[in-house]
Every structure is written in structure tokens, then in C-alpha cells.
Amino acid sequence: MTDRDDNLTPESERDHLAAEYVLGVLDAEQRARCRQLIASDADFAARVATWEDRLSPLNAAYADVTPPANTLGAVESRLFGNPAPAGIWNSLRLWRTGAIAALLAVVVLAGMNAGLFGPAPTGQDARMIATLQADGSNIQFAALYEADGGAIRISAVAGAPDEGRDFELWFIESGNAPVSLGLLNRAGATSIEVPVGQRIRITDGTIFAVSHEPLGGSTTGAPTGPVVAAGAIHKI
Amino acid sequence: MSWIMDPIEISDLISRTALGDRAAFARLYHLSGPKLFGVCLRILKDRPDAEEVLQEVYVKVWQNANRFAARESSPLAWLAAIARNHSIDRVRARKPVARDIDDVPDIVDTRPDPEAETISLGEQGRIDECMDELEDDRAAAVRSAYIEGYSYKELAERFDVPLNTMRTWLRRSLIRLRDCLER
Structure with a gap:
């Protein structure tokens, strides 16, 4: 292990922040700051997207669980008001x-x-x-x-x-x-x-x-x- | 089902959802709902919370579907990221009462299930190889951070190391993972 990661540039700091956001380890305030950055800073948003793709194979650990039957109906009501049957x-x-x-x-x-x-x-x-x-x-x-x-x-x-x-x-x-x-x-x-x-x-x-x-x-x-x-x- | 979903079909359904096609949205929900509910439950460890967050996730999917089209990314990674982010934000917003750890096995098996492993052997195999290059406890910390959505503080407690040590572990591990995955 070299100490290259301790020799931090602003760019590597940004990339690390994106990685931490995707990994999910930040606290509420830091996450809110990241969300603002994602909205306002295309470079940061791209870094987040890259980390999401990079780590996405870990999603295989999530098991399928059948959601409650009314979920889609509830979502549609929230989005579209009370939908007609059709x-x-x-x-x-x-x-x-x-x-x-x-x-x-x-x-x-x-x-x-x-x-x-x-x-x-x-x-x-x-x-x-x-x-x-x-x-x-x-x-x-x-x-x-x-x-x-x-x-x-x-x-x-x-x-x-x-x-x-x-x-x-x-x-x-x-x-x-x-x-x-x-x-x-x-x-x-x-x-x-x-x-x-x-x-x-x-x-x-x-x-x-x-x-x-x-x-x-x-x-x-x-x-x-x-x-x-x-x-x-x-x-x- | 699960990640066996056809990425091309999922991409297509997200694109149609962006155009306001409610039938495509319903189909997208039917295909991806169980996986995303699994994500919410795993991170929130509370069924009513997970049910509520799942609804918010699909509201967001509908609202943000047009952003997906602009982005070159796996549709499944995109969907899972929305579910993970919402779940983690919900956890962080909770009052700092300890989670009811008794309800949850302390050491959760974070290895992919064998079925899932055979599905995307390419990518899956690659990240496992890269994880194997890390020390065991570092790899376990990365996996449980990602899969369970634990904060630095929770990880430090679980792995019984000082907070700063955990920060250093993850910083170095993420850099090594990135370098390995891009080799």
C-alpha cells in the first residue's frame, strides 16, 4: 500500500466524496451537500454516476421481497390523483x-x-x-x-x-x-x-x-x- | 426474477415512463418492485418504513425517468441507486435511537446469493476478485456499508475500530477497488 491516497488533490477529494456518497456512509448533512452538488455540478454528478455503476454488482446481495399488493395503486394515486379503473x-x-x-x-x-x-x-x-x-x-x-x-x-x-x-x-x-x-x-x-x-x-x-x-x-x-x-x- | 430482468426492456420501460406512458410505468414496477423493496427493507430494517419509502422511490422514478435517458448507465444500477439513496436518507433522518438490532442478525451474510452470482458472472466476478484483494475486514466493511447503508459511526462500532480508522479503511479500499475495477 503506497500513501498515494494520502496525497490528496481537490480532484481526488471530489472523487472520494462521490464514492462516500454512493457507498452510503455519510451523515445527513453531508448527504444533503452532495445532493446539492449533484444538482449544480455536472462533474460531480458524473463521478457519482460512475461510482454507482462501479459498485452496482454489489446489488446482487439484495434479495427480492414481494411488496404489498397496494403499492402501485398508492403510487399512482400520489402521482395522478385517484385514477379511474382504466x-x-x-x-x-x-x-x-x-x-x-x-x-x-x-x-x-x-x-x-x-x-x-x-x-x-x-x-x-x-x-x-x-x-x-x-x-x-x-x-x-x-x-x-x-x-x-x-x-x-x-x-x-x-x-x-x-x-x-x-x-x-x-x-x-x-x-x-x-x-x-x-x-x-x-x-x-x-x-x-x-x-x-x-x-x-x-x-x-x-x-x-x-x-x-x-x-x-x-x-x-x-x-x-x-x-x-x-x-x-x-x-x- | 430479480436482476435477471432484461436491461434492454428495463431501459425501454424507463424511456417510455419518461414519455408519460403509465402502462410502461406499471410494467416497470412489476418487474423491479420486488428487488427495490428488498433494497429498502435491507437498509431500513423496518417494514412499514420500507413500504412507505418504496412508494416514494417509484414517485421519484416517474418524476426522474427523463434524466435516465440522458445518462449512460445500467438501468438496474439507476433504479437501485434511487432506492438506496431514499432508504439511506430515511435512516439518517431518524432520531439517533439505536436500530432494533435484536430484530436483525448481527452478522448478515452480505455475499451475493448463488443464483444472482451466476447471472452477471462478468461484473459480479470482477468485483469479487477486486474485493478479494482487500483485507477481509476491509472488504466486509465495504460490503456492509454499501448493502446495509451503515454510516461511518455505525461501521466503527460494528468493527470495533476508532472512527478515523474506519474512514481510512474505506478511503484506501475505495481507491484500490477503483484501480482494480479499471485495470
Whole structure:
């Protein structure tokens, strides 16, 4: 052991303070001072980050302990107020005006190819479309719903599920829990027949969403993975 | 589960959280909550406190997610640092009443559990090698400082050495660890 560490320069002092902060040995006042430095001094903040990374393998000593079941709900209440039952779904930007024209082209084209556009339907909500997308996600779907037969045809405009996972389609009536409509094909279009009892619930403004699920889909009856795209369905 | 979490997925979820995606935030919580709760419990050694701090940790994760994107760091290290810092700050803010040490085994095994060890053998193996280069009591002091969040004063008492000796131990040990890890 040399005494190089006793030959202190301001720089080595700063680095040592960062290390002590990360190690956790400082008292409350010194820690408060470090927090101020982190906020105001980029060099010090970088040193702290480097020490965090350096010592992070020691995190392996922490065992997993299941937190109380209400934790996430409590956090969401603190952050977002009292969320509606479908709260997490509301944060998605549900409709982007700029996408409507492009979407119409995609859906009509897909519909024509699939021979979906037969004689004009009679019901008022007979044919509806949605574009599904989300902030922070480049995955996008176009969906066409034919009320008469309860048929949804949904096509991936961009994006595919990760290897070993599936996309699952859901619809959400305002204030209610999402209802699964089944898995999507990994590529191309998917046709889904909505169960007769559910058809009445799909009206102008109903939200459709796609979540990223384990292979075979959610086993809980509710989405377990991130919502990668969502959008409201509207009459053409 | 635990640190078996896929860092790329965790990074992605933090980035989405920064964009206000609540579903991504919920998923992030489900993946990382048990590990971070383990961190809080280990340092706070009090369940109600740990439950409260865990909530604060995730409030902070939501609020600071945008800072993560700007930083090149392991997402797990970033999350654990938030949990450790909150827990340690809470401990330091307590009135200086001794912790209820009777509730906690005095000598806690701070070695990584075997499962965790196999996970990140690269990094884990490296830090263990570097720890092995330290004297046993120095290495034990570093581990218990980091893992349990003990202050200099607590460490000096536990290792039965004067406060300044403990400061010197840790100063030299940290420098040697840094030099070893960067070799």
C-alpha cells in the first residue's frame, strides 16, 4: 500500500466524496451537500454516476421481497390523483389527426384487397375504423370494424412483437376494464370475430389497444405487458 | 426474477415512463418492485418504513425517468441507486435511537446469493476478485456499508475500530477497488 491516497488533490477529494456518497456512509448533512452538488455540478454528478455503476454488482446481495399488493395503486394515486379503473389507459394519446388520412388509405386498400367492401351496410355504425398508436412507440395498427358481422380486421402498419412474445388486442369501454379480443398474427393482418354479446359495446369512440404479452397472451384476463398502441374507433 | 430482468426492456420501460406512458410505468414496477423493496427493507430494517419509502422511490422514478435517458448507465444500477439513496436518507433522518438490532442478525451474510452470482458472472466476478484483494475486514466493511447503508459511526462500532480508522479503511479500499475495477 503506497500513501498515494494520502496525497490528496481537490480532484481526488471530489472523487472520494462521490464514492462516500454512493457507498452510503455519510451523515445527513453531508448527504444533503452532495445532493446539492449533484444538482449544480455536472462533474460531480458524473463521478457519482460512475461510482454507482462501479459498485452496482454489489446489488446482487439484495434479495427480492414481494411488496404489498397496494403499492402501485398508492403510487399512482400520489402521482395522478385517484385514477379511474382504466386509468393507465387514459395516458395514451388516442388519436392523431394527421394520421387519419393515411390510415383511411391503408384501411380502404386492405379492405378492398380482402373483399370486405361489399354492398353498403345498412346500420348506422356499420363500418368503423381506428388507428392504433402510442407515444414513445413506433408500433402502429389500422383496424376496420364491420358491425354487421362483428368482424374486426386489423393490420400492423409498423412493428412486430418481440421474439417469444405476442400482441394481444383489447377494447375498452370508458370506465371499464379492458376486454381481450385475442392475439394478433405475428405479421400481416388478423381477422377477429367479436363475440355476439360484446358487439353492442363497440360504438363510436370505443378504444382499442394492443399490448405486448408473453407468448400465448395474458393469462390474467387483463393486460400484463406494456400497451404498444391504442386508438378510438370512429365511424367512417 | 430479480436482476435477471432484461436491461434492454428495463431501459425501454424507463424511456417510455419518461414519455408519460403509465402502462410502461406499471410494467416497470412489476418487474423491479420486488428487488427495490428488498433494497429498502435491507437498509431500513423496518417494514412499514420500507413500504412507505418504496412508494416514494417509484414517485421519484416517474418524476426522474427523463434524466435516465440522458445518462449512460445500467438501468438496474439507476433504479437501485434511487432506492438506496431514499432508504439511506430515511435512516439518517431518524432520531439517533439505536436500530432494533435484536430484530436483525448481527452478522448478515452480505455475499451475493448463488443464483444472482451466476447471472452477471462478468461484473459480479470482477468485483469479487477486486474485493478479494482487500483485507477481509476491509472488504466486509465495504460490503456492509454499501448493502446495509451503515454510516461511518455505525461501521466503527460494528468493527470495533476508532472512527478515523474506519474512514481510512474505506478511503484506501475505495481507491484500490477503483484501480482494480479499471485495470
